[in-house]
Amino acid sequence: GLEELSESYFDYLFAFEVLEHIEDDMNALLSWSRYLKREGVLLISVPAHMKAFGPEDDAVGHYRRYEKKSLYNLVESCGYKDIAIYNYGFPLGNLTRKISLFLDKKEEDKKELTMEQKSIMSGIERKKITNKISFLFNEYAIFPFFVIQRMFYNRDLGDGYVLFARKQ
Numbered sequence: 001g002l003e004e005l006s007e008s009y010f011d012y013l014f015a016f017e018v019l020e021h022i023e024d025d026m027n028a029l030l031s032w033s034r035y036l037k038r039e040g041v042l043l044i045s046v047p048a049h050m051k052a053f054g055p056e057d058d059a060v061g062h063y064r065r066y067e068k069k070s071l072y073n074l075v076e077s078c079g080y081k082d083i084a085i086y087n088y089g090f091p092l093g094n095l096t097r098k099i100s101l102f103l104d105k106k107e108e109d110k111k112e113l114t115m116e117q118k119s120i121m122s123g124i125e126r127k128k129i130t131n132k133i134s135f136l137f138n139e140y141a142i143f144p145f146f147v148i149q150r151m152f153y154n155r156d157l158g159d160g161y162v163l164f165a166r167k168q
Contacts, residue, residue, distance in 0.1 A: 008037045015044045017160075020062045021119040029078045033167060042080055042165045046071065048087060048158060061118030071161055080165035089158030092145035 013036045022028045036042065047057070047065040057065065066074075068085050075083055113121070152158060 005035055007034045008040075009035050011037055011040050013040065013042045013044075017045055017047070019044060020046050020057075020064055020066070021115075021122075023063050023115070025063075026074060026078065029074065033078055033080075036167050038167055040167045042075065042163070042167065045088075045160055045162045048089075048156075048161050052159070059118060060122035061115045061120075063115070066161060068156060068161065071163060075163060075165050079168050081168050083163065083165040085161050085163045086153045087156045087158040087160070088149060088153065088162055089160050090149060090152045090155065091157075092142065092149065093159040 013032055015032070019025045019028065033042070047062065048068075050065045050067060053062070053065050068087070072083055072085060149158070
């Protein structure tokens with residue numbers, strides 16, 4: 001466990017689509033950061049835009065989505081510098097999210113689960129329709145979207161953020 005590790009042990013801290021599942025995100029990040037060396041790299045991704053928070057976020061155990069400024073402030077207050085935030089997912093991520101919302105009307109089934117149970121299920125549960133149409137999303141079909149997405153990294157139109165920072 002973590003109790004066996006010394007502080008300032010790791011060069012990198014990665015957390016992809018994790019912080020939004022933790023009620024006290026600041027204390028979680030502070031706790032994790034103890035194990036990161038000075039000048040160590042933090043790389044995280046989180047869902048973007050609280051105005052987009054909806055039933056699907058609740059169904060997978062999200063406490064929040066992030067705004068660029070609040071994410072920056074959170075990471076800075078936890079002792080990081082050289083913070084860079086990139087917005088990703090436009091236009092394909094936004095489109096697939098809307099299609100997913102349209103296809104999945106079973107969010108009511110998850111109302112009785114705890115936030116922790118919803119978070120666990122979000123990491124292992126896949127919709128049947130996703131498996132049926134996954135062949136459409138091969139590297140050739142999505143390549144144009146990767147190219148287009150690069151033009152919008154700094155436009156704040158996408159569905160998620162990727163953040164890079166260094167520990168002070």
